[in-house]
Amino acid sequence: MEEAILEEVVRIYRGKPEKLIAALLALQRHYGYLPEPALRTLAQELGVPLSKVYGVATFYAQFRLKPRGKHTVCVCLGTACHVRGSEQIFHALKRELGVEPGDTTADGRFTLEVVSCVGACSMAPVVVVDEETHGRLDPEKALALLKKY
Amino acid sequence: MRSLMDRCCSRCTHSPQTPCKDYVLCRRDGPFCHDDPECKRRRKAWLNSRFPPPGSGQRRLLVCGGLTCGAAGSFSLPEAFRKAIEKAGLEEQVTVTLVGCLGLCEEGPLALVMPERVLYCRLKLEDVAAIVEEHFKGGKPVERLLFRDDTGKTYPFLPEIPFYRKQQRVVLERCGYINPEDIAEYIAAGGYRALTSVLFSLSPEEVIEEIKKSGLRGRGGAGFPTGKKWEAARRVPSSKRYVICNADEGDPGAFMDRALLEGDPHAVIEGMIICGYAIGSDEGYVYVRAEYPLAVKRLRIAIEQAYAAGLLGENILGSGFSFHLHINEGAGAFVCGESTALMASIEGNRGIPRIKVPRSTEKGLFGKPTVLNNVETFANVPLIILRGSQWFANIGTKGSKGTKIFALSGKVKHTGLVEVPMGTTLKELIFDIGGGIKGGKRFKALQIGGPSGGCIPEDMLDLPIDYESLTGAGAMMGSGSIVVMDEDNCMVNTARFFLNFTERESCGKCTPCREGTKQMLNILERITRGEGSPSDLSLLEFLGQVVKATSFCGLGTSAPNPVLTTLRFFRSEYLQHVTERRCSAGECMALRRFVILAEKCIGCGACAYVCPVKAIKGEKKKPHHIDEKVCVKCGRCFEICRFQAVKRL
Ligand code: SF4
Ligand code: SF4
Ligand code: FES
Ligand code: FES
Numbered sequence: 001m002e003e004a005i006l007e008e009v010v011r012i013y014r015g016k017p018e019k020l021i022a023a024l025l026a027l028q029r030h031y032g033y034l035p036e037p038a039l040r041t042l043a044q045e046l047g048v049p050l051s052k053v054y055g056v057a058t059f060y061a062q063f064r065l066k067p068r069g070k071h072t073v074c075v076c077l078g079t080a081c082h083v084r085g086s087e088q089i090f091h092a093l094k095r096e097l098g099v100e101p102g103d104t105t106a107d108g109r110f111t112l113e114v115v116s117c118v119g120a121c122s123m124a125p126v127v128v129v130d131e132e133t134h135g136r137l138d139p140e141k142a143l144a145l146l147k148k149y
Numbered sequence: 150m151r152s153l154m155d156r157c158c159s160r161c162t163h164s165p166q167t168p169c170k171d172y173v174l175c176r177r178d179g180p181f182c183h184d185d186p187e188c189k190r191r192r193k194a195w196l197n198s199r200f201p202p203p204g205s206g207q208r209r210l211l212v213c214g215g216l217t218c219g220a221a222g223s224f225s226l227p228e229a230f231r232k233a234i235e236k237a238g239l240e241e242q243v244t245v246t247l248v249g250c251l252g253l254c255e256e257g258p259l260a261l262v263m264p265e266r267v268l269y270c271r272l273k274l275e276d277v278a279a280i281v282e283e284h285f286k287g288g289k290p291v292e293r294l295l296f297r298d299d300t301g302k303t304y305p306f307l308p309e310i311p312f313y314r315k316q317q318r319v320v321l322e323r324c325g326y327i328n329p330e331d332i333a334e335y336i337a338a339g340g341y342r343a344l345t346s347v348l349f350s351l352s353p354e355e356v357i358e359e360i361k362k363s364g365l366r367g368r369g370g371a372g373f374p375t376g377k378k379w380e381a382a383r384r385v386p387s388s389k390r391y392v393i394c395n396a397d398e399g400d401p402g403a404f405m406d407r408a409l410l411e412g413d414p415h416a417v418i419e420g421m422i423i424c425g426y427a428i429g430s431d432e433g434y435v436y437v438r439a440e441y442p443l444a445v446k447r448l449r450i451a452i453e454q455a456y457a458a459g460l461l462g463e464n465i466l467g468s469g470f471s472f473h474l475h476i477n478e479g480a481g482a483f484v485c486g487e488s489t490a491l492m493a494s495i496e497g498n499r500g501i502p503r504i505k506v507p508r509s510t511e512k513g514l515f516g517k518p519t520v521l522n523n524v525e526t527f528a529n530v531p532l533i534i535l536r537g538s539q540w541f542a543n544i545g546t547k548g549s550k551g552t553k554i555f556a557l558s559g560k561v562k563h564t565g566l567v568e569v570p571m572g573t574t575l576k577e578l579i580f581d582i583g584g585g586i587k588g589g590k591r592f593k594a595l596q597i598g599g600p601s602g603g604c605i606p607e608d609m610l611d612l613p614i615d616y617e618s619l620t621g622a623g624a625m626m627g628s629g630s631i632v633v634m635d636e637d638n639c640m641v642n643t644a645r646f647f648l649n650f651t652e653r654e655s656c657g658k659c660t661p662c663r664e665g666t667k668q669m670l671n672i673l674e675r676i677t678r679g680e681g682s683p684s685d686l687s688l689l690e691f692l693g694q695v696v697k698a699t700s701f702c703g704l705g706t707s708a709p710n711p712v713l714t715t716l717r718f719f720r721s722e723y724l725q726h727v728t729e730r731r732c733s734a735g736e737c738m739a740l741r742r743f744v745i746l747a748e749k750c751i752g753c754g755a756c757a758y759v760c761p762v763k764a765i766k767g768e769k770k771k772p773h774h775i776d777e778k779v780c781v782k783c784g785r786c787f788e789i790c791r792f793q794a795v796k797r798l
Binding site for chain 2 (some may be wrong): 015017019020021022024025030033052055056059060061062065077079080081082083084088091092095100115116117119120121122123124131132133134135138139140
């Protein structure tokens, strides 16, 4: 674990329990997830019980407690995407990757995620891979997308 | 002077440390403190380069850098254009900039040529050269890149395109027309003038009075009168008050707030500062979803620039009034759209709603009086101040004033961002502006107001858009998402979809919401699997009423709306599922069956190739067939067969 990052986050937010969410977002941005040792340190330094740190980390959809694969494939299951057939895309990707949402393929290449709307509804259905938004997909195109990564 | 924000010469004394009340006007029409034609000329030249007047020979190319166009490839266009323009030796005549959403996202990437307003659609890198050569050099728009309707007719000019013709873009007036990362352009377009006039010519009470008279109601959902809310917060004695902008936009299908923050962030900031002055608050938060990285980035830049110009911070423009603004990134919880949950989240807690007595205007964030409005509401405020409450009140209907921005998506032809006066009918919105249904299919329903809203059938499309009419129809305005569904969408499955969403997003505080939505979801899943019975329908209705009546926050009390409205308007579809075990829209997977018609199948093997479970067998050039025991009913064979040989039963 890169200690420097943890120290930096702790330095910024020490003694500011109201900044818990910001601190967690910062940690996750660096590690890609929330490692337990980091959460323990954070709890101490911010002055909040560990149970509350976990309470918050499990409440919000953005936070992950497990490490992620090299790429994150996030299927939008929001309304606009739903009516344009995102469920078929979701099933196709799930079958291809062989994992449930939140899990990572055995080779560590892809983590499958779902989200309810990323705000790109006009080009529904949408899949976001890492930071890149891809729209106007169908199952075929979505599967072909994986090959690019 | 490279920007309007730079001093014109050494005689200009303005800096945030030495503020001046004429600053905002001075940047555009000044200088006021000294008289120098050369200084005036330089300002004018800058303005002309950004807002070229017709006939000047100057052009400005606005490339849409909204999320949708960006994802479709627009981010690399400005650089390519600049290179091509330089190569053609036109850099003195044409400037290029990336702007926010232009509205017609469906046709993106878009680019607009000013001042003539020629709109180009579906741009690719390969098209850049043609536009520079034929249009910028030759003076003739490139025909093949213009907007084209179904009949093949092209529309060179943006205002003539049917999508824009019936709209009234006032809040979105600048969105897509200015560089959102440059405060100078906002000021040049009239920005921060409302703030100036508030600070120097109106008392806080007068500001509140003006907002009250305008009739502005909250654009985030329930439509509470904005002026009343501000008044309530001001009345509570306290040394500290807060202003919060809700940019959590949790409704799937909604992207109005994202577009505003990406395209015109200063309008929101200006509205918040005015609110701060009116209620006596010196600190605000923008609570924005982490799912919107681009919006967060542009907002951050805007706030920095506003501080640098002395429009945020201590002693704004020398008025003695101070206001500080922070960004708070949300972490993905729908319930945080609920005001009290949102405040809990800013305080660093789980976003769980609390009882609304006392109201947030009395005891809100950190226990202090707080005004919480959404992005669009704040963006309306400077307009009202500048053009007057009377102007605003003249737009719209008796109970719902002004305009409303909608995010149009789903099966409609022109998806995108739309602004219409209140009172416009849903039909005008879907058919005149949205262009009707894609692919010649039949309209079935529209979903308005997100998971808390309802589904409205075809025979109610004459409904005018205002808070009361929509609520009367069992739906609600919500934040402004409209998702259009056609004959291929199953309404039972749609109801299941929404319940699945609210069940997952319930914070778990109240039993009726937590367990009731779960039970309703179970029933709906049963029906979509073909295992429902007619008595399930009344059970659903009963449960829906209970959840509605006994849940605590807005999420729970509105969660049954999609189920109740579909039961009311699309009952026959439910009955078809429970009596005939059929889903005529073909969306309920378990109820589908696929067969290959031997007489139509030419044995090309395309279906066998795409079938993920190898359920299709057959020799080349001979009719294939599906093993129904293996088939997982994904429908890929149905979509791929070019000879209509795969039939859905
Ligand atoms: S109604 Fe649902 S979401 Fe709202 S407080 Fe109750 S349990 Fe939570
Ligand atoms: S519906 Fe899907 S699983 Fe069934 S035969 Fe067609 S392609 Fe194969
Ligand atoms: S619903 Fe998928 S991007 Fe909005
Ligand atoms: S994002 Fe370009 S038009 Fe909406």
